[in-house]
Amino acid sequence: MDLLALADFNLVARYGGFGKAARATGRPKATLSRRVTELEAALDLRLFERGARDLKLTEEGRALHERTAALLTELDETAAAIASGAEKPRGRLRISAPLLLSQTAMGKIAAGFALKYPDVRLEITTEDRAVDMIEEAYDLVIRVNPDPDEALVGRVFLRDRLVVVASPELVRPAGDHPVPGVVRGAGIRQTWKVTTSKGAWKIGIEPILALSSLIMVRDAVRAGVGAARLPISLVSHDLADGTLLHWGDIDGSEIALWALYPSRRLLSARVSAFLDFLKQAFPNGTPDELAAYIDR
Structure with missing residues (x-):
């Protein structure tokens, strides 16, 4: 495949037309048109639908653009780095990160990274959904306990676990009597399986607050509303100060944060x-290292 023709095709796809691409890049419109025509002939595919006034990617053209645009950008950056004598990080870096990590640590991490690598344009978006890295043009995603995906590789950089905590004023349950709870998501009655140094037990929870953010859940528990399940990194300062009490660990609640690409x-x-x-930032990947980023 002719890389020059592929590069010209991506220019036209990016700008939405031969004329627009020519004006933006200073390339002759006729040259761009000829190269795209040659690429279509080589692939035996129609890449654009050419109307009287507009130009639209075909389904095949859209797939080719999505899968090759980032590769060509990397080739350009690699060539520039080699020409300058060093592989220096530069260019746009788009990252998707989960809500809690973003609220507690990513601002400080992003600032430190930007100071160390000023030639990188770092963009971090916050969302807990499973994004499509290729379709949405992310370079890296951070996810909690992600499902296996053959198209992605990565590494665990941080581990955490869920614990049940409550205000000292809240009486621990006796027998099957439920306790008021603050939950994330749907506010339905539930049972939490908890492990302590004295063994395992079950806590019946009657939700009186259902909130969408773990930061909100923590703040409500601090106010003495009820018990809650929270990452230990988020409440370690409260446990150390005695403003919250540790009722036990949630069974099977290990949390692994992955960086995927x-x-x-x-x-x-x-x-x-x-x-x-x-x-x-997290040399040992422990909850205490994440807790160090969290304001009291």
């Missing part, structure tokens, strides 16, 4: 740099 792409210098920066 597409396995079919070469790992760019900027992604490698961010992975190394995460390792420096």
Whole structure:
């Protein structure tokens, strides 16, 4: 495949037309048109639907653009780095991170990374959903206990666990009597299986608050409303100060935070740099290291 023709095709796809691409890049419109025509002939595919006034990608053209645009950008960046004599991280780095990590630590981590690598344009979006890395053009995603995905590879950089905590004023349950609870998500009656140094027991929970953020849940528990399940990193300061009490660990609640990237792409210098920066931020990957980022 002709890489020059592929690069011109991506220019036209990015700008939405031959004229627009020519004006934005200074390339002759006729040259762009000829190269795209040659690429279509070589692939035996129609990449654009050419109307009287507009130009639209075909389904095949859209797939080719999505899968090759980032690769060509990486090739350009690699060539520039080699020409400058060093593989220095540079360019745009888009990351998707979960809500709680973003609220507690990612601001400080992003600031430190930006100071160390000023040539990288770091963009971090916060969402707990499973994003499509290719479709949405992310370079790296951070996810909690992700499902296996053959298209992605990565590494665990942090571990945590869920614990049940409550205000000292809240009386621990006796027998099957439920206690008021603060939950994330649907506010339905539930039972929590808890392990302590004295053994395992079950806590019946009658939700009186259902909140969408773990930060909100923590703040409500601090106010003495009820018991809650929370990551120990989020409440470690409260447990140390005695403002919250540890009722036990939730069975099977191990939390692993993964940094994931597409396995079919070469790992760019900027992604490698961010992975190394995460390792420096959490050298042992323990809840205490995350707790150090959390304001009291």
